[in-house]
Amino acid sequence: MYKIVFMRHGESTWNLENRFTGWTDVDLTDKGIAEAKNAGRVLREAGFTFDLAYTSVLKRAIRTLWLAMDEMDMMWLPVRNDWRLNERHYGALQGLDKAETAAKFGDQQVLVWRRSYDTPPPALEADDPRTSFADPRYACLPPASIPLTECLKDTVARVLPAWNEEIAPAIRAGKKILISAHGNSLRALIKMLDNISDEDIVGLNIPNGQPLVYELDEDLKPIRHYYLGDPEAIAAAVAAVANQGKAR
């Protein structure tokens, strides 16, 4: 049996401001820093150790990983930064207030943009200053691979090769892995692992800073999964994420 731990970053400044974030590189709030440290403490207290960590190229996930590693006294852990674990690109919604967008377009439309499998948010124009074409962290990519928007299906299409080419072989080689990523890149991974239908994935929300353990069989099929930490606090955090896209 293998174990892998997934962790969404702690609260970011745009989580706090309730803005669509996507590939915007915002940092953690003080609460997010505390959540990341707490995730490390919970992992340490539950006796988890790791050989390797993966994260995105966005600082909210990177810093969450650093803080958790520090709390576990595992700053030495090798870390692979992979853009394919980035948050789903939120297109022209990036920077907009989620509740204001829901008031303008309706809760249902915002739910479709936030959670549907194959309907992307409106795309950025190619000359929009919010595009990532000039960002040096993506200089290794052909421009066609740099999204202007993404639905979850598009995120699955980039997360899956990262899993198949990098993460799954490392698990099979016996590495104990911690992944610090984002709400929607983790939804993409979990959809694939648990074979969740396109309809049911709409209802899956991932809370900030809560370690999620997956136990996998020899074929890397999930046996069971569970959050570490207080179940009531986790349920409240999941509900809070779901409610972020509703008009006030």
Ligand SMILES: O=C(O)[C@@H](CO)OP(=O)(O)O
């Ligand atoms: O804004 C975002 O990029 C994501 C994660 O914070 O939000 P949502 O939960 O609305 O998909």
